[in-house]
Amino acid sequence: MEKLTxxxxxxxxxxxxxIGSQKxxxxxxxxxxxxxxxxxxxxxxxxxxxxxxxxxxENALNLPAVADAMKWLITxxxxxxxxxxxxxALMFTFSIGYHVARVYNVNEIAGGxxxxxxxxxxxxxxxxxxxxxxxxxxxxxSAIDAITASGGTAxxxxxxxxxxxxxxxxxxxxxxxxxxxIFGLIVTVAFSKMMNANLTIKLPESVPPAxxxxxxxxxxxxxxxxxxxxxxxxxxxxxDANPEIPSAFADLVTKYIQQPFLGASQGLGWVVLxxxxxxxxxxxxxxxxxxxxxxxxxxxxxxxxxxxxxxxxTKSTADMPYIWTRGSFDAFVWQGGAGCAITxxxxxxxxxxxxxxxxxxxxxxxxxxxxxxxxxxxxxPIVLNPLFLxxxxxxxxxxxxxxxxxxxxxxxxxxxxxxxxxxxPIINGFMATGFAWQAIVISVINLAIGIAIWSVFIIIAxxxxxxxxxxxxxxxQVPEQAGA
Amino acid sequence: xxxxLLVCSAGMSTSALVKKMQDSAAERGIDAKxxxxxxxxxxxxxxxxxxVMLGPQVSYLLDQMKGMVDEGKPVAVIDMLSYxxxxxxxxxxxxxxxxxxxx
Numbered sequence: 001m002e003k004l005t006x007x008x009x010x011x012x013x014x015x016x017x018x019i020g021s022q023k024x025x026x027x028x029x030x031x032x033x034x035x036x037x038x039x040x041x042x043x044x045x046x047x048x049x050x051x052x053x054x055x056x057x058e059n060a061l062n063l064p065a066v067a068d069a070m071k072w073l074i075t076x077x078x079x080x081x082x083x084x085x086x087x088x089a090l091m092f093t094f095s096i097g098y099h100v101a102r103v104y105n106v107n108e109i110a111g112g113x114x115x116x117x118x119x120x121x122x123x124x125x126x127x128x129x130x131x132x133x134x135x136x137x138x139x140x141x142s143a144i145d146a147i148t149a150s151g152g153t154a155x156x157x158x159x160x161x162x163x164x165x166x167x168x169x170x171x172x173x174x175x176x177x178x179x180x181x182i183f184g185l186i187v188t189v190a191f192s193k194m195m196n197a198n199l200t201i202k203l204p205e206s207v208p209p210a211x212x213x214x215x216x217x218x219x220x221x222x223x224x225x226x227x228x229x230x231x232x233x234x235x236x237x238x239x240d241a242n243p244e245i246p247s248a249f250a251d252l253v254t255k256y257i258q259q260p261f262l263g264a265s266q267g268l269g270w271v272v273l274x275x276x277x278x279x280x281x282x283x284x285x286x287x288x289x290x291x292x293x294x295x296x297x298x299x300x301x302x303x304x305x306x307x308x309x310x311x312x313x314t315k316s317t318a319d320m321p322y323i324w325t326r327g328s329f330d331a332f333v334w335q336g337g338a339g340c341a342i343t344x345x346x347x348x349x350x351x352x353x354x355x356x357x358x359x360x361x362x363x364x365x366x367x368x369x370x371x372x373x374x375x376x377x378x379x380x381p382i383v384l385n386p387l388f389l390x391x392x393x394x395x396x397x398x399x400x401x402x403x404x405x406x407x408x409x410x411x412x413x414x415x416x417x418x419x420x421x422x423x424x425p426i427i428n429g430f431m432a433t434g435f436a437w438q439a440i441v442i443s444v445i446n447l448a449i450g451i452a453i454w455s456v457f458i459i460i461a462x463x464x465x466x467x468x469x470x471x472x473x474x475x476x477q478v479p480e481q482a483g484a
Numbered sequence: 485x486x487x488x489l490l491v492c493s494a495g496m497s498t499s500a501l502v503k504k505m506q507d508s509a510a511e512r513g514i515d516a517k518x519x520x521x522x523x524x525x526x527x528x529x530x531x532x533x534x535x536v537m538l539g540p541q542v543s544y545l546l547d548q549m550k551g552m553v554d555e556g557k558p559v560a561v562i563d564m565l566s567y568x569x570x571x572x573x574x575x576x577x578x579x580x581x582x583x584x585x586x587x
Binding site: 016017018020021030033034138282286287289290291353359360363367372373374375376377378379380381383420422 | 492493496497500522523524537538541542543544545547548564565567568569570
């Protein structure tokens, strides 16, 4: 055990630390953090609708009077949702441009704007609208022919027309996130490198600095945006030659990267592997959730918002594409903070005879109730404590398995509402699933499993402390040594 | 007057420590401004700080922070157990020692 810990400390921790401070990953992580106020507001709007519209509906509590009285709020919610969750990728594309520019030390606003402009350059400019013909009437063949000849498509019961000058929110919401992330990174890195290479217009000394500053970004900006246009042009040519290949960059990314990636992320193996990695990092005292946030948020957050879009469209959890999303981890795996910390504290408060543990138990429980795990991780400590390595990693992995199976068999509906991570255990999952009672059941079961496993190790710790006491070692010193 | 900045991932877990450190400073009659921010905001916040201390969970940011802060400003990782046990008095001692070393 000691050898393994030492080996990991020498080989794994430096790599993890490098990942944690790798500048492009830092930019991605900060981009997600920066749009949090926007996505969180959108989630509040969704939450209000879940309460006042969906919970009051006929098939739920059946309180139409409440729903009617709150109609004004439901309308406002819809608009807020449109400006936030439905524009997720658009917001992100600015955010990533801004943060990449920042790590390269070039003008951040310029980076954000270039990234946004480039994203719009590659986004289709035509949106299709479908008109369903009212029941009881149908289109005759001459009407269908006339519509087809004018560039639309039609059959007996519907007409579809494309109109230029529209952005389709399909490209601007979570669907477009991978595109925004990949394209935003490439575009802004290229822009920043050209800025730093001084590929800029040099104006004579006599020109005021403010004026020459405005000119500085022109050449890099133009190269990047024309480059984006060229990508679009080439893709259209490829599409003409082979209609199988989508012409929009975003569709290409969705088809060949996003869908396979998100599809794979839904497997139990990935969910457990990510859980395992995060807790291994925490065992070495590193903020695992933070270090892996590019993967965690990059993969599971779009899944959450795609579920969310399905909810808005169908008002049902039945057709949601993803069973496991970003919030599923918070709701079912690390309740009370990393390691399902609240279960450690409960096990301590019930079983521990060690004064130092009980002190931490009392000190850390109020914080763990809001999912803050640091007092447990560093105060107990968990860090580099050989006795606790096994339960620390085992418990969250087991909870990931039970949580995943509950979602897989369809017992608990998928998480589709983003709730702030400080929302306490049990309530967290209840809210995140749009008030599904099944989420409470799974949360409680998982807490019970965590407490049961931890109790075993807390009792072992009691015995070890007793033995050390008998041998004349001050029990108070044990965690000090383990943490040193 | 000493300005002590604590940095963690979101500024949440550290806020409890900040409170304890402030209490300890008030008890001892030390004029200190102590506050916590998330890593994202550290670059701006460090301008007003005399000492920058990182939560142990973001110790991997140490090199980055050292490059980010103004010349000669001390940056250190908070002792793990003191952090975990929210030992404000001890962390305040460490911060004051760091601030003195600078002068």
